[in-house]
Amino acid sequence: MSRENVMTPAGTAAAEPICLVAPDGTRRHHEPFDAAVADVSDDAVADLYADMVAARRIDTEATALQRQGELALWPPLLGQEAAQVGSARALRQDDFVFTSYRENAVAYCRGVKLEEMLTVWRGNASSGWDPFSVNMATPQIIIGAQTLHATGYAMGIKFDGGDQAAVAYFGDGAVTQGDVNEALAFAASYQAPAVFFCQNNQWAISEPVGLQSRVPIAQRAEGFGMEHVRIDGNDVLASLAATRIALDRARAGDGPTFIEAVTYRMGPHTTADDPTRYRSKDEVEEWSGKDPLKRIEAYLQTRGMAVDGFREAAEHRADEVAEALRAGVTGMADPEWEQVFENVYAEDHAWLRRQREQYGRYLELVEGEGQ
Numbered sequence: 001m002s003r004e005n006v007m008t009p010a011g012t013a014a015a016e017p018i019c020l021v022a023p024d025g026t027r028r029h030h031e032p033f034d035a036a037v038a039d040v041s042d043d044a045v046a047d048l049y050a051d052m053v054a055a056r057r058i059d060t061e062a063t064a065l066q067r068q069g070e071l072a073l074w075p076p077l078l079g080q081e082a083a084q085v086g087s088a089r090a091l092r093q094d095d096f097v098f099t100s101y102r103e104n105a106v107a108y109c110r111g112v113k114l115e116e117m118l119t120v121w122r123g124n125a126s127s128g129w130d131p132f133s134v135n136m137a138t139p140q141i142i143i144g145a146q147t148l149h150a151t152g153y154a155m156g157i158k159f160d161g162g163d164q165a166a167v168a169y170f171g172d173g174a175v176t177q178g179d180v181n182e183a184l185a186f187a188a189s190y191q192a193p194a195v196f197f198c199q200n201n202q203w204a205i206s207e208p209v210g211l212q213s214r215v216p217i218a219q220r221a222e223g224f225g226m227e228h229v230r231i232d233g234n235d236v237l238a239s240l241a242a243t244r245i246a247l248d249r250a251r252a253g254d255g256p257t258f259i260e261a262v263t264y265r266m267g268p269h270t271t272a273d274d275p276t277r278y279r280s281k282d283e284v285e286e287w288s289g290k291d292p293l294k295r296i297e298a299y300l301q302t303r304g305m306a307v308d309g310f311r312e313a314a315e316h317r318a319d320e321v322a323e324a325l326r327a328g329v330t331g332m333a334d335p336e337w338e339q340v341f342e343n344v345y346a347e348d349h350a351w352l353r354r355q356r357e358q359y360g361r362y363l364e365l366v367e368g369e370g371q
C-alpha cells in the first residue's frame with residue numbers, strides 16, 4: 001500500500017469527501033484509496049455489511065431497552081455505522097482506541113462484551129469494561145478529553161519504540177474544545193503515531209456544524225501541520241481505506257493523521273433529545289438517501305451477489321446479537337452500594353472511609369423509612 005500523495009498535504013484546501021462506493025452502489029475510483037482496499041474481496045465487504053447490520057441492531061435494541069426502562073439513557077449511532085465499522089476493522093488488536101459515548105459499533109468490532117457496553121447506561125457501574133482486555137478505553141463523556149489520552153498514549157508508543165497506533169474518535173462539536181486543539185498540537189509536535197477520527201455527523205446536540213466551523217473540519221488540521229483527509233463517512237470502504245493509510249503512516253513513523261468522516265446522525269443526540277425541535281424533515285430525508293447499509297447492498301448486487309443471501313445471514317447474526325444483549329442487560333445483577341467507592345482512589349483513606357460510613361448510615365435511614 002502506497003503512502004505517497006495520499007492525504008491532503010498541509011497548506012492546501014480540504015478536498016471533496018473521498019468516496020469509493022456512491023450512494024447508489026456505484027464503485028468510484030480513487031488512487032491510492034483503491035490500492036488500500038485492493039485485497040478486500042466481495043465476501044469481506046459482505047462481512048463489513050454484517051458488522052453494520054449488527055451495529056444497527058445493537059442500537060435499535062438498546063433504544064428499545066431504554067424506552068422499556070431498562071437503561072437510563074442511550075446515545076444512538078444510527079447513520080454512522082460505516083464510519084465506525086470501516087475504521088475499526090482497519091485496526092490491529094494491539095492498537096489502542098479512545099472514544100466518546102457514541103462509538104458502540106467500534107466497541108462491537110473491538111470485541112467488547114455486549115452487556116458491558118450497556119452497564120454504564122444502566123447505571124450499574126461507573127465504567128463499562130476492562131480497557132486492557134480489548135485495548136479500548138471506556139466511553140469518555142467529557143467532550144474531546146479522549147483526544148488528549150490518545151495523544152499521550154501515542155507519545156508513549158513512540159518513546160517505547162513500538163509500532164502500534166492510538167486512535168481517537170470524536171464528533172464535530174469536539175473540535176472546538178481546547179482539549180482537542182492541545183491534543184492535535186502535541187501529536188503534531190511529537191509526530192506521534194496517532195489517528196484522529198472525527199465523525200462529522202453535522203450536529204453537536206442542537207448546534208449545526210456550520211456554526212462553529214467556517215471551514216471544512218479537516219482543514220483545521222492544517223494549522224497544526226497535520227496530514228488530513230475528508231472522506232464520505234457513509235462509505236464503509238472509504239473509511240477502511242483512509243484508516244488503513246493513516247495507520248500505515250503512523251506505524252512508519254510519519255506522524256499523525258486527521259480524518260474527517262462526513263456523515264449524519266439520523267436519530268436523536270440521546271434518547272433524552274428531540275431533534276424535530278432543531279432540524280428539518282427535509283434534511284433527514286436527504287441523508288436517508290445516503291444510508292450506509294443500503295449502498296453496500298446495492299454495491300454487492302452489482303458484484304453479482306444475491307442480496308437475499310447475505311442480508312439474511314447478516315440479519316440472523318444481528319438477531320442473535322440483539323437477543324444476547326437483552327438477556328445480558330435484563331439478567332444483570334444490581335451492584336452493591338459500596339462499589340461506588342471502589343476504584344476511585346488507588347488506596348483507601350480516612351476521608352473516603354468517612355464518606356462510605358456516612359452513605360451507609362444514610363441508606364439505613366432511607367430504607368428504614370421505606371419499610
Ligand SMILES: Cc1ncc(C[n+]2csc(CCOP(=O)(O)OP(=O)(O)O)c2C)c(N)n1
Nearest residue numbers: 102141142143171172173174201203204205
Ligand atoms: C466538556 C463538555 N462540555 C459540554 C458537554 C455537554 N455535551 C454533551 S454531548 C455534547 C455535544 C457533542 O457533539 P459532538 O462533539 O459533535 O459529538 P456527537 O454527540 O454529535 O457525537 C455536549 C456539548 C460535555 N459532555 N462535556
